[in-house]
Amino acid sequence: MEHTSLIERILRGIALTLVVIFFMFPILWIFMMSFQTNETILRIPPQLIFEPTLANYTALITGKLMTAAGTLDIAFMRNLWNSVFLSVTSVAVSLLLGVPAAYAFARHKFRGSEDIAFTLLSFKFAPALLVLLPLTLYFQKLGLANTYFGLIWVYQLICLPLILWIVRGYFEDIPADIEYAYRIGGHSWFATFRKIALPLAGPGIAAAGLLAFIFAWNNFVFALVLASADKQPVTVGALAFITSSGIQYGQISAAIVLSITPTLALALYAQRYLVEGLSLGAVKG
Amino acid sequence: MTAATTHRAGPSGFRISKRVLPYVLSLPALLVCIGILIPFLTSVVYSFQRYRLSQPWARQFNWGDNYISFFTDPKFWNTLKVSLLYAGTTVVLELLLGLAIALLLQKRSTLNNFISIMLLMPLMTAPALAALMWKLMTNPGFGVLSYLASLIGLHDFRWASSPSTALFTVVLVDIWVYTPFIMILLLAGLRSLPTQPFEAAALDGVPRSFVFFRITLPMLTPYILTATLFRLLDSIQQFDIIYAMTQGGPGDTLTVFQVEAYLNFFQSTNVGRSAALMIILWAITYFLSNIFIKNWLRLRERARGQA
Numbered sequence: 001m002e003h004t005s006l007i008e009r010i011l012r013g014i015a016l017t018l019v020v021i022f023f024m025f026p027i028l029w030i031f032m033m034s035f036q037t038n039e040t041i042l043r044i045p046p047q048l049i050f051e052p053t054l055a056n057y058t059a060l061i062t063g064k065l066m067t068a069a070g071t072l073d074i075a076f077m078r079n080l081w082n083s084v085f086l087s088v089t090s091v092a093v094s095l096l097l098g099v100p101a102a103y104a105f106a107r108h109k110f111r112g113s114e115d116i117a118f119t120l121l122s123f124k125f126a127p128a129l130l131v132l133l134p135l136t137l138y139f140q141k142l143g144l145a146n147t148y149f150g151l152i153w154v155y156q157l158i159c160l161p162l163i164l165w166i167v168r169g170y171f172e173d174i175p176a177d178i179e180y181a182y183r184i185g186g187h188s189w190f191a192t193f194r195k196i197a198l199p200l201a202g203p204g205i206a207a208a209g210l211l212a213f214i215f216a217w218n219n220f221v222f223a224l225v226l227a228s229a230d231k232q233p234v235t236v237g238a239l240a241f242i243t244s245s246g247i248q249y250g251q252i253s254a255a256i257v258l259s260i261t262p263t264l265a266l267a268l269y270a271q272r273y274l275v276e277g278l279s280l281g282a283v284k285g
Numbered sequence: 286m287t288a289a290t291t292h293r294a295g296p297s298g299f300r301i302s303k304r305v306l307p308y309v310l311s312l313p314a315l316l317v318c319i320g321i322l323i324p325f326l327t328s329v330v331y332s333f334q335r336y337r338l339s340q341p342w343a344r345q346f347n348w349g350d351n352y353i354s355f356f357t358d359p360k361f362w363n364t365l366k367v368s369l370l371y372a373g374t375t376v377v378l379e380l381l382l383g384l385a386i387a388l389l390l391q392k393r394s395t396l397n398n399f400i401s402i403m404l405l406m407p408l409m410t411a412p413a414l415a416a417l418m419w420k421l422m423t424n425p426g427f428g429v430l431s432y433l434a435s436l437i438g439l440h441d442f443r444w445a446s447s448p449s450t451a452l453f454t455v456v457l458v459d460i461w462v463y464t465p466f467i468m469i470l471l472l473a474g475l476r477s478l479p480t481q482p483f484e485a486a487a488l489d490g491v492p493r494s495f496v497f498f499r500i501t502l503p504m505l506t507p508y509i510l511t512a513t514l515f516r517l518l519d520s521i522q523q524f525d526i527i528y529a530m531t532q533g534g535p536g537d538t539l540t541v542f543q544v545e546a547y548l549n550f551f552q553s554t555n556v557g558r559s560a561a562l563m564i565i566l567w568a569i570t571y572f573l574s575n576i577f578i579k580n581w582l583r584l585r586e587r588a589r590g591q592a
Contacts, residue, residue, distance in 0.1 A: 006591065013390060013391060014453060015385075016389055016390075016400065019386055019389070019400075019401035019404070020400060020403065020404075022402050022461070022464070023403070023406070023407050023461065023464075024403065024406070024420065026407075026415075026422060026461065027406055027407070027410070027418075028431055029422060030418050030422075035419065041427055042426065042427045043427075044427065044432060045432055046427070046429045046432055053542045063468060077480060096313075097314040097317060098314055100310040100311070100313075100314075101310055101311035101313070101314040101315075102311060103311035104306070104308075105307075105311065107307075108306065108307035109332045109489060110304070110307040110308065113307065113311075113546055116311060116315060118578070119318070120314070120315075120318060121578070122320065122329065122571075122574060123321070123579070125518050125569055125570055125573075125574040126325075126567060126570060126571075127522045127525070127543055127563055127566045127570060128522070128524070128543070129323075129540070129543050129547060129550075129559075129563055130328050130563040130564070130566070130567050131321055131324045131328070132324075133324075133328070133546065133547075133550050133556070133559060133560070133563070134327035134328050134331065134560070135321075135324045137327075138323075138324060138327075153317065153320065153321075153439075154321070156317050156318070156321075157318075157321060160317065160318065164314065169585070169588075169589065172589060173589070189306065213307075214409060217411070218409075218410075218411035218412065218414075219411075220411060220412075220413035220524075220525040220528075220529070221524050221528075221543075224528075225411035225547075234411075234413045234414075235413045235414060235525075236413075238414060238417060239413055239414075239417055239529050242417065244421065247590050249424075249427070252417070252421065253421065256414055256417060256418055259411070259414055260410045260411065260414055263409045263410070263411070264406055264409050264410070266409075267405055267406070267408075267409040268402065268405075271402050271405060274405065274469065275469055275470065275473045276432050276588075278391065278466060278470070279470055279493075279511065279512075279515070279581075279584075280581070280585075281585055281588065282511055282581050282584040282585040282588055283470055283473045283474060283477075283508065283511070283584060283588060284473065284477065284588045
C-alpha cells in the first residue's frame with residue numbers, strides 16, 4: 001500500500017468522492033427540501049441557495065397546516081409517537097423474553113436447544129407476508145386488529161431473533177469459570193445470572209437492544225398490513241402523505257427528516273456494534 | 286463444548302433444577318413465537334383452498350389447483366421472473382460495488398473510518414422512506430434527478446413511472462440502501478485478515494492483481510458468501526422499496542412475490558392464490574437459508590474464536 005503512485009491516489013480520491021456523493025446526496029437533498037417552501041421546491045432548475053423556512057416543521061409539529069383554502073390537520077406527530085411507543089415497547093418485551101433465553105442457549109446444551117434457536121432464527125428469513133396475511137384474519141376474529149398489543153406481539157418477529165442470537169454470542173464470550181467460581185461460593189444461579197452474566201454481557205445487550213430498535217422503527221410491512229391510521233408508525237404514515245391532498249412536498253421532506261433522524265443518531269452512537277449486529281454475530285467489527 | 290463440561294463440573298446439588306432451568310428460561314420466548322407459527326400453518330391450508338374473501342361461501346379445498354394453475358399462468362411466471370431478476374441484479378451489483386468500496390476504505394485512517402460511518406446512513410434509513418425520498422427526487426415536475434437526467438439529454442426519463450425504467454429505478458434505490466451492508470461486512474472481513482501473507486507477497490514483489498485474486502479473494506470468501514446470501518434472502522423477498530415506490534406497477538412490471546401476494550390478498554381478495562405464492566417463496570427462502578446458515582455458522586465460530 002505504501003508505494004502507490006500519484007495517479008492511483010488521484011483515482012482513488014475521485015472514486016471515493018463519487019461514492020460519498022452517491023450515498024450522501026439523497027439525504028442532503030431531502031434535508032434541504034425540508035427547509036423550502038413549495039415555490040422554491042418547484043422552481044426549475046433546482047435551487048441550491050434559498051431562504052430557509054421552518055414552516056414545514058411547524059406545520060408538522062403543531063399538526064395544523066395553514067393554506068389559502070383553510071387549515072388542514074396533519075396527524076404526523078401521532079405517527080411519530082406510534083413509532084416511538086411500538087419500537088420501545090417491542091424492544092423491552094424482546095429483551096425481557098430474549099435475554100434469559102439467550103442465556104439458556106449459551107450456557108446449557110439441552111435437548112432440542114439448537115433446534116429451538118434455529119427455529120427462532122428462521123423467523124428472520126421467512127417472508128413476512130406468509131405469516132401476516134393469515135394473521136390479519138385471526139386478528140380480526142380475536143379483536144387484536146389495529147391494537148398496540150397485537151402489533152407489539154408481531155414485532156417480536158423482528159426483535160426477538162436478533163436479540164436472542166446477538167446476546168447469546170455475548171454470553172458465550174464470558175468464560176464459564178467465572179460463573180462457577182461464583183456458584184461454588186454458594187450463590188444461586190439467579191444471583192450468578194444477575195451479578196455476573198448480565199453485567200459482563202451488558203454492552204452487548206445494549207447494542208442488541210439498539211439494533212432491534214432500529215429494525216423495529218424501520219419496519220414497514222407489519223404496520224401496513226395490521227394497523228390503520230391511528231396506530232401507524234412513521235414509515236407507513238409518511239408514505240400516506242404523498243397521496244393525501246393539500247400536503248406539500250416540503251412537509252413530506254420534513255416528515256422524512258424527522259422519521260430517519262432517530263435511527264441515524266442511534267446508528268452513529270452504536271456504530272461500533274453494528275457490524276456484529278447486522279451479521280447476527282458472524283462478523284466482529 | 287463448554288456446556289458439555291458444565292454438566293459434569295457443575296455442583297451436583299443443582300442437577301434437577303438444572304435440567305428444567307433452560308426450558309424455563311427459553312419457554313416465554315418460545316410461547317410468543319408459537320402464536321406466530323399457527324398462521325404459518327394456516328397459510329399452508331389456505332394455499333390448498335379455493336378461498337376468496339369476496340365469496341366466502343364458495344370456500345372449499347381444491348388441493349393442488351392453486352399450484353397447478355401457476356404453470357399456465359403468465360402472471361405467475363412474470364412474478365417469478367421479476368423476483369429473480371430483481372434479486373440477481375441487486376445482489377450482484379451491490380456485491381461488486383460493496384467490495385470495491387471496502388477495498389478503497391481498507392486502510393485504517395481517520396478519513397476512511399469517517400467515510401465508512403457516513404456510508405452507514407442509507408442502511409439505517411427505513412427502506413420505505415428511502416423509496417419515498419427517491420420518489421421525491423425523481424418527480425417529473427420538480428425532482429432534482431429528473432432535472433439532472435434532462436441535462437444529459439434524457440428529457441423524458443420517467444424513472445419508476447415508465448415500465449421500461451421502473452426496474453432500474455427500484456434496483457437503484459435498493460443499491461443505495463443495501464450496498465453499505467455488504468461494504469461494512471467485507472470491510473470488517475478485510476481488516477481481520479492476517480497480514481503475513483500480504484507482507485510476504487510484497488516482499489517477493491508479487492503483482493497486485495495476483496495478490497488480489499489468489500490471496501485476498503480466497504481469504505475473504507466466507508465473508509462474501511455470508512454477505513451475499515444474507516442479501517439474497519432479503520432481496521428475493523423485497524417488499525418495502527417496491528411497494529412504496531410503485532405498488533408493483535406500472536401495470537405488473539414489478540409484481541415480485543410479496544407485492545403480488547399482497548395485491549392478491551387485499552385487492553383481488555384471492556386468499557388461496559396469495560397463500561400459494563407465499564408458500565413457493567417460502568420454499569425458495571428455506572432452501573437459501575439452509576445454505577446460508579451453514580456459512581454463517583462457520584463464520585460465527587471463527588468470530589467467537591477471535592474473542
